[in-house]
Amino acid sequence: MAPVHKIALVQLHPRALAVQDNYARAEAFIRDAAAKGCAxxxxxxYHLTSWVPDDPNFGAACAESASYLQKYQSLAKELSICIVPGTIIEEAPKDGDDSLHNIAYFISSDGSILGRYQKKNLWITERKHLVSSAHEPHQAFDTPLGRIGLLICWDLAFPEAFRELISDGADIICVPTFWSLKDVSDEGYALNKNGEALFLQxxxxxxxxENTCAVVFVNAGGPPERGEETAFAGMSQLGMPHLGAVGKLGQAEGMSIVELDMDVLRIAEDNYKVxxxxxxxxxHYAFTQDRGSGSNSKL
Known part of the structure; x- marks a missing residue:
């Protein structure tokens, strides 16, 4: 019998630069998830800082948020729960380099870091602030839930990224996201104000x-106050073959607990044989799986 994993989709509303407050609310959600048996x-x-790169205090908030990785490691060990703490913005490790990296981690239930991924496909407004992981390969890794890959937000638009992770054995792909309904031009928004929701849907x-995998998509949400509009698309969900969108949230802050039945992935692969x-x-698409050096590995 294939395992069934209970997963918490924590659709947090990131307050701009309010690192301590954002962490406190994230911690409360995670404690609730652990109490309800989530793995x-x-x-x-950007759940700790939000995305306000032109704010003069943004750099200081990013520096502060980097120390929270250890807090999440301690929390994971205390609660015996795996955590993908969204993304954490870190300064480049080289002296004299003031560029920023957008990093997703997978923390195991014993507090150890099993996976690290630097965002590759940067959204247009990120490109003057962040550095891409460029030609580094997408790599999956083993976890208590099985083999997992990490992608971030705009990576979702690139099927090549998923294919490379699938070729490395990933069954589950976690995609922390900061996706707004208004990330397009006025012309694009005028065509369809719900166009970005349609994109995600x-x-x-x-x-x-198309990959016979589970997609754990977790987006930022809007203010929890009823009736208040938000630009965040929300829509956090577990994408599954055969089943579609499982546990999909609306736009407001909240948490959805979903069950990921690994047998569904087996059935999908039995049917589609991807x-x-x-x-x-x-x-015939072997060039997309070339994990060595050379131009064909630039995914």
Whole structure:
């Protein structure tokens, strides 16, 4: 019998630069998730600082947020729960380099770090502030829930990223996100004010089907006050082949606890044989799986 994992989708509303407050609310959600038997809790991108790079205090908030990785490690060990703490903005490790990296981590239930991923596909407004992981390969890693990969937000738009993780054996792909309904131009918004929600609705489940994998998508949410509008798309969900969007949230801050039945992934692969085809000699898209050096590995 394949295992069933209980996962908490923590759709936090990140207050700008309020690192301590954002962590306190994230911690409360995670403690609740652990009390309800969850094996994994996933938070949104930029959940500690929000994304306000032009604020003069943004750099200081990022420096402060980097120390919270250890807090999440301690929390994971205390509660025996795995945590993907959204993303944490870190300064480049080289002296004299003032660039910023947007990093997602996978923390195991014993507090150890099993996976680290630096955002590769930067959104347009991020490119003057962040550095991409560029040609570093997407790599999966083993966890108590199985083999997992990490992607971040705009990576969702690139099926190549998913394919590379699938070729490395990933069954579950966690995607912390900071996705707004108003990230497009006025012209784009005028065409359809819900266009970004349509993008997410169309893409998340498609990625699950076409890769016979589970997509744990966790976005930022809006203010919890009833009736107050927010620009955040929300829509955190577990994307599954055959089942579609499981436990999908609206736009407000909140938490959805979902059950990920690994047998569903087996059934999907039995039906679609995506992984089986990818492993065949002479696979006609083999260049997308080249994990070595050279131009073909630039995914």
């Amino acid at each position: 994994l809790a996933v938070l949104p991108e 169309s893409t998340i489940v498609s990625r699950a089907f 992984r089986e085809d990818m492993q065949k000699e002479g696979w």
